[in-house]
Amino acid sequence: MGVFAAVLLTACTNPNTPAGHEGYVFEKPRIFGAGGYRSTLEGPSNYGVSLWRNQVINIDMRPNTYTENFKILANDDLNISFDFHAVISIKQGTVKEVVESYGGENWYQRYIRETFRTYVRSAVQKYDSRDLKGSREKIAVEVTEKLQSYLGNTPFDIAKVVVGNINYPEIVANAVEKKLAAQQLLSEKETQKQIARKDAEIRVEEAKGIAEAQKIINATLTPNYLQHEAINAQLKMADSPNHTTVYIPVGTNGLPLVKGAR
Template sequence: MKFKRSGTQTLLSSVFPSLALAGLVAVSLTACTNPSTPAGEEGYVFEKPRVFGEGGYQGTMIGPANYGMSLWRNQVINIDMRPNTYTETFKILANDDLNISFDFHAVISIESGSVRAVVEQYGGEDWYPRFVRETFRTYVRDIVQQYDSGVLKTNREKIAAEVTARLKAYLEPTPFKLANVVVGNINYPAIVANAVEKKLAAQQLLSEKETQKEIARKDAEIRVEEAKGIAQAQKIINATLTPNYLQHEAINAQLKMAESPNHTTVYIPVGNNGVPLVKGTN
């Protein structure tokens, strides 16, 4: 007996290959990857685990670059190799037990060509918090606690140099290169800041008083010199006021008055040392 092939069977047999081909194309497209790395960064290319093959590390790139299309599940971890500033904020008890707040800034770069080591040995993108941060903070605390709070600001460069030296030695065998460490803002508690302001105000007032005192001293010196001058002048005058000189001056004064057309003066020509006594008529 022969069976006649139906139209439905014919349709299915023609549709299935098309669906299979479309599915294969879709899978191929979704499986393709093209990892890329931007400028200033290096890329660690790896393949995610799959049913067949080992996966894992595939290669590195120096940006800007593309790894290329691949049917495998290649992905990339990009690491910024350029110098970057990493800031840590502290509240530390100084040597005199005063709690001081301040910032430290470390400028760190990564050696070119070391992206594989950074990813596989130092935590990849998390290399700073996993490998550097706590050591950096420990060095800062150890060094700052050796100083009294009052001298922290004047010794900030010395403190930064000490932290830089210790952190550089720690990072020496690694791909991480420390450029420098900078001490940022140093903030004292409010009570200390107010005390400092009052002290500065008192010093300013004291300086003004000292200036006023100096001015008064100079004024006194001027008055003394003036008095000396007056005394000296009086001494000279007194030395010249002899009886004969006074008599001579009195006679000259009488002559001038006698020659005046409008005079009402009576002269009594007897007085001490021959000096006339003078009495007005009114």
């Protein structure tokens, strides 16, 4: 009796499904009967202890990111490397269809992967390599729309498609760096040119100011003014205790001739 009970317990199963998954419960074929689908589980849950050989295939229904790596010849025959990411989920309540019609746990590899890669190649090869980075959004939209059409009547939903980092061949990357450096140098030269132009404008304005001041000074240097200034200078020198210069007012209009004292 004990041996029979042990064998009976060994033959029992209790299929269970974790959160975020749906389980496809099936019975393995016995000597009598065909086995096959028994029920669907929505996680977290379990099917219950069964005397039959019931098992479960659990399918993750949550959105997951599927990444594909590419090396594709662009329209200008340059080999470009980049990643493409697709966020895909499975509609609730469709686990039976996924297992029986789309490969079960391998649904992505069997039904979507190669089609996804074909759409990416087709979209990318329309562009020259230099235009790819600026066209990421257009490429992502095109691939998304094609996948949505392809998966329209299936259990699968496309949430988002994203183009990852785009890597050019080393020779192209070096050329781009040199071009950017040259553009930076030209920008600096243009800035220096603008500074030099402003400096020149300032010097012109300063020269204009000096010329105008000289014009004003020259207009005020009349003979009477000069005579007045000379007389004032003589008076100041006469009052100085240290002067050694003699002024003789014999010049034009009484302006003094200056002679050093011996």
